[in-house]
Amino acid sequence: MDPYRISNQQKPPPPPPPAQAKQKKQAPATGQNTSPGMQAPKKNQTTTQLQPVDTFGPRAPGASTQGPAAPGTGGANGTKKQMGPYVPGHEPKIEVQNPGTQPASAGQQPAQTGKEEEKEKEKENPLTKGLDTSVTVNQNYQDGKERAATWKANREAGNSRTKSLGLGIKDNFTQSIADGKNPKDLDTRMGWAGKVNNLIKLGTGVSGLAMGKEGVGDGKLAKAWDAATGGLTNGTAEERNAALNDLGDFGKTVTETAKAGLETGRDLQKYASAYRAASNSLKADAPGLNDTGRRSLAHNIAKTTFNKVDAGDELNGKKFNDLYLENRTAAKNIGSTAHQHSANQTRKVLGMGADKGFKAADNALKAGIHAGAKAAGSGLAKAAGRFVPGANVAIAAFDTAKAISTWNSKSSNPGEIITAGITALGSIAAATNIPVVSQVGAAVSSVSDFVGSFF
Incomplete structure (x- = not known):
């Protein structure tokens, strides 16, 4: 029961008590103070009348459910309400609001709905998304310059605009397939950034497909399965629209993850095969070279092979003569640094004698080039190259599906609607293979997708 309080209202006198035998007055207990004119309370009698507090009146936000209601809210200290007799089964109902729908008090942010909370959890890390956007824009800028040069050369050769197009x-x-098979981009920082970006996309893609906000089994794969097995045909229009978005998101993630996986495997195969071949050659021909020098020289040869060697290259010609000279200079510097030797002493370490020059360095370069050329023509490299044009078409289709879903969703804000449309149009342009247009489209689509991730 709620606590009782002394009423300040005038109440009708209580009914007279039943007749009882007269009792002798007792003196007040020791230590009890009584003023003149005051009488000690009689036994079995109360000095005041108590009434129950109306605890069912509205309360101020955040107030305790115990005790009287707040003043002015219809409670005990506000406008008083007369409470009727207690009737079992007719207790007053207390309405409890859902915490997620309560209005925010001053200084507090409004609670998020379930859909907004899910979108918040599915947002990509802006750092990784920014890295992907930077790499994509830079790559398409470089490719666009090459395509513009090709267009200019075709026009200068006397071809009409139609034929040049x-x-x-x-x-x-053709060039997009060649670049997909055998990129040569480890000579710049953005090239290395692209390799790191592929590793991140591969990891986050696999994780996003398998895991969602509820853990394993609640990722994009599960949502796409639900959409494909009834979500697109059952439920309300909003639910069918959400299923379309889930399918588009799943398809794009699968495509980008597969592309990142193929490119990562292609790059590792070419670099690792050249490094391993060069390192083994140095172990055999230059046993006096310490591990630090051997690893540094093998890395330099693998990087040179990655940037210069194509599938089917032979170990002759002016191209490789220049590489031999560059490799000998690098070997001299690396060997001198690793052993703190002079140039003549380094020749002895690398060439098994000062009169034989840099024989060990030359042999290591030959081994690295041979292994790298073989990797550049492997089945994995061919698959990565042929995947690029098809991936562009698939991504354009999935971006279009996501844009349609965004336009039809009642919960989409203007920023989402605009960026979804720009992303889809850019992806469509990228899939056309029109010189410069496709590169600009891919760059615009990537930037729009990045900006849209903030809405």
């Missing part, structure tokens, strides 16, 4: 589309398609 046709030649440009063909060249763009």
Whole structure:
């Protein structure tokens, strides 16, 4: 029961008590103070009348459910309400609001709905998304400059605009496959950033497919399965629209993850095979070279092979003569640093004698080039190259599906609607293979997707 309080209201006198035998007055207990004119309370009698507190009146936000209601809210200290007799089964109902729908008090942020909370959890890390956008924009900028140069060369050769466009589309398609099979981009920081970006996309892609906000089994794969097995045909229009978005998101993630996986495997195969071959050659021909020098020289040879060697290259010609000279200079510097030797002493370490020059360095370069050329023509490299044009078309289709879902969703804000449309249009342009247009489209789509992740 709620506590009782002394009423300040005038109450009708209580009914007279039943007749009882007269009792003798007793003196007040020792230590009890009584003023003149005051009488000690009689036994079995109370000095005041108590009434129950109306605890069912509205309360101020955050107030305790115990005790009287707040003043002015219809409680005990506000406008008083007369309580009727207690009737079992007719207790007053107390309405409890859902914490997620309560209005926010001053200084507090409004509670998020379930859909907003899910979107918040599915947002990508802005750092990784920013890295992907930077790499994509830089790569397409470089490719766009090459395609523009090709267009200019076709026009200067006397070809009409129509023929130059046709030649440009063909060249763009062929070059995109060649770049996908055998990229040569480890000579710049953005090239290395691209390799790191592929590793991150591979990891986050696999994780996103398998895991969601509820853990393993609640990722994009599960959502796409639900959408494909009834979500697109059952439920309300909003639920069908959400299923379309889940399918588009799943398809794009699978495509980008597969592309990142193929490119990572292709790069590791070429670099690792060249490094391993060069390192083994140095172990055999230059046993006096310490591990630090051997690893540094093998890395330099693997990087040179990655940037210069194509599938089927032979170990002769001016191209490789220049590489031999560059490799000998690098070997001299690396050996001198690793052993703190002079140039003649380094020749002895690398060439098994000062009169034989840098024989060990030359042999290591030959081994690295041979292994790298073989890797550049492998089945994995071919699969990575052929995947690029098809991936562009698939991503354009999935971005379009996501854009349609965003436009039809009642919960989409203007920023989401605009960026979804720009992303889809950019992806469609990237899939056309029109020189420069496709590169600009891919860059615009990537930037729009990045900006849209903040809405």
